[in-house]
Amino acid sequence: MDLLVQARWVQSTSELRSCLDPKLDNCTQCRGHSKNKPTCGNPISRASRSQIAHVLQDIIKSGSILSAAKHLQQLASLVLCKRWHQTQVAEKVAEWTTCLRSFLEVKPSPTKKKADTEKPSSATTSCLSKQPERRAIRILKIPQPITKTEEASGSAKPIKEEHDEKDVRLDSLAAYKKPIPHSGAETKPRIHYFEPYQRPKTAGRINNDIVEKLTAPFNVRERKAADKGDGYIYGYKLPRDHHERGGGSCRMIKIGYTNNPQRRMREWGVQCSYEPQVNFTIRSAYYVKIEEIIHLQLHNERRKERCSVCYRQHHEFFEIDTSRAEAVVRMWTRWAQLQPFDDDGRLSKYWSLKLADLDMEDPDCWERFLCEKVKQGGKSFLIKRRVEALRFAC
Known part of the structure; x- marks a missing residue:
């Protein structure tokens, strides 16, 4: 591999955008190419758009093409739609690397005199601009671009909007293959850096948040899911070779919703390059709203992390x-079977009156709200809330 001389580096985001792609200034559509047009045109998610400016700053801070390689890969993943054109990440990185080399006038080592008089090709002339030369010189090795992979089929109808928790066509996803370690070699553990989702809250604050959610009408996403019928609340853990910072095994459990558990696990496997270890999958009515209520109750145990693979x-x-995670999920999903909401997503009159009996400072008040035991004839019976609701209605 040839040694290259880099005499300077980009100094601002505007300079970097003019070199890589001027449309990165306000990138709202996929920058991948399809068979019939130069750019895909599919919208990229709001989460991806919000990260572009930070990655551009990381590229500027890296100081060299070699150090910027991983940031270029991250940027390419953000500006390419997740449905069709993630296969073009390597191609986009190679294209940008070429533009950077021409922009910076990176040349082979002076031992080859011919390179000193070479002019940049016409394809990259637009990326050039005059910059004051600096005396500091670095000898860099430019990573070889990965071989271009085959573009995903463009015959299917493009999506209208892309979301982080969307449903994806099965035929648009590559089959997940569990990595096979080399014989005689140990698999290097994957380290995760979790941190608290938000500041801790008191029991009273958490309970008030739950009441607000219970009494609020359906939002657009909840309405759409409720109209389609029941879904599922799932919980899975990371594989055993995934560790937390500090060396301990990862005990985190992910709790989410879906209307197709098998497909959702496959999507996570492809997106984040691991095989989810599913602990439970529980059917639920109003599954989008119920999932958010569960998240509110477990607020102080909630964690977040920026993924090292998908960068989300x-x-x-x-x-x-x-065991506790599954118990909380089962408690709320069984309650949801009693159809406690009206057509607009608000609590029925019966359940609204029950809220008045709650001790909002009691962290266990929801167990008593959803089900209670009474003694009759020396035996304990679980009183079905559906029966009480029917009597109240009469």
């Missing part, structure tokens, strides 16, 4: 025992 911020992990 995952914020649905909980530092909690699997």
Whole structure:
């Protein structure tokens, strides 16, 4: 591999955008190419758009093409739609690397005299601008671009909007293959850096948040899910070779919702390059709203992390025992079977009156709200709330 001389580096985001792609200034559409047009045109998610400016700053701070390689890969992943064109990440990185080399007038080592008089090709002339030369010189090795992979089929109808928790067509996802370690070699553990999702809250504040959610009408996403029918609340843990910072095994459990558990686990496997270890999958009515209520109750155990593979911020992990997580999920999903909401998503009159009996400072008040035991004839019976609700209605 040839040694290259780099005499300067980009100094501002405007300079970097003019070199890589001027449309990075306000990038709202996928920068991948399809068979019939130069750019895909599919919208990229709001989460991806919000990270572009930070990655551009990281590239400027890196100081060299070699150090910027990983940031260029991250940037390419952000500006390419997740549905069709993630296969073009390596191609986009190679294209940008070429533009940077031409912009910086990176040349082979002076031992080759011909290179001193070479002019940049016409394809990259637009990336050039006059910059004051600096005396500091670095000898760099430019990483070889990865071989271009085959573009995903463009025959399917493009999506209208992209979301972080969307449903993806199965035929648009590559099959997840569990990595096979080399014989005689130990698999290097993958380290995760979890941190609290937000500041801790008191029991009273958490309970008030739950009441507000229970009494609020459906939002657009909850309405759409409720109209389609039941879904699922799932919980999974990371593989055993995934560790937390400090060396301990990862005890986090992810709690989310889906209308197709098998597909959702496959999506996580492809997106984050691991095989989810599913602990429970529980059917639920109003599953989008119920999932958010569960997250509110477990607020103080909630954690977040920026994924080292997909570069997204995952914020649905909980530092909690699997048994407790499943118990909380089952408690709320069984209650949801009693159809406690009206057509607009508000609590029925019966359940609204029950809220008045709650001790809002009691962290266990929801167990008594959803089900209670009474003694009759020396035996304990679980009173079904559906029966009480029917009597109240009469």
